[in-house]
Amino acid sequence: MRYVLIILFFLNFSCKPENNKSIALEIHDFSGIEPYLNLEGDKTYVVNFWATWCAPCVKELPHFEALQENYKEEIEVILVSLDFPHQYESKLKPFIQKYQLQSKIVVLDDPDMNSWIPKIDPQWDGAIPITVIYNASKRLFYNQTFSYKELETELQTFF
Numbered sequence: 001m002r003y004v005l006i007i008l009f010f011l012n013f014s015c016k017p018e019n020n021k022s023i024a025l026e027i028h029d030f031s032g033i034e035p036y037l038n039l040e041g042d043k044t045y046v047v048n049f050w051a052t053w054c055a056p057c058v059k060e061l062p063h064f065e066a067l068q069e070n071y072k073e074e075i076e077v078i079l080v081s082l083d084f085p086h087q088y089e090s091k092l093k094p095f096i097q098k099y100q101l102q103s104k105i106v107v108l109d110d111p112d113m114n115s116w117i118p119k120i121d122p123q124w125d126g127a128i129p130i131t132v133i134y135n136a137s138k139r140l141f142y143n144q145t146f147s148y149k150e151l152e153t154e155l156q157t158f159f
Contacts, residue, residue, distance in 0.1 A: 030116035
């Protein structure tokens with residue numbers, strides 16, 4: 001009986017899900033995010049600004065994940081989280097883990113929104129989600145929520 005309890009004890013601790021601390025967040029101010037908006041190469045880049053507290057953002061995230069999977073040779077999806085710093089451990093990391101996000105995730109922690117929002121697009125009013133799709137020859141800003149079909153249709157105009 002004693003050995004059974006010891007085995008159960010070790011199984012319990014070895015089978016627990018990964019700790020949120022194992023998710024290393026890449027956190028930047030806008031100067032650290034800006035390079036992701038100007039990457040060079042043969043790919044088309046899909047940069048989505050989102051947050052876990054934004055219902056339309058959460059609804060469209062699986063579409064970006066599917067796009068990354070279905071077009072992995074042609075595109076790179078970059079998810080820029082605008083979650084609040086005090087919620088990285090309690091909301092953002094568990095969300096990433098729960099939904100097993102595979103796209104590149106970077107966190108924008110820059111409270112000076114009035115300086116960086118117009119640098120992304122002068123027409124952006126600050127509402128999310130927004131998406132920037134670009135490659136070497138074309139760049140478009142989208143202030144909307146996407147279905148997978150809409151996202152794929154827009155992406156096709158870049159090939």
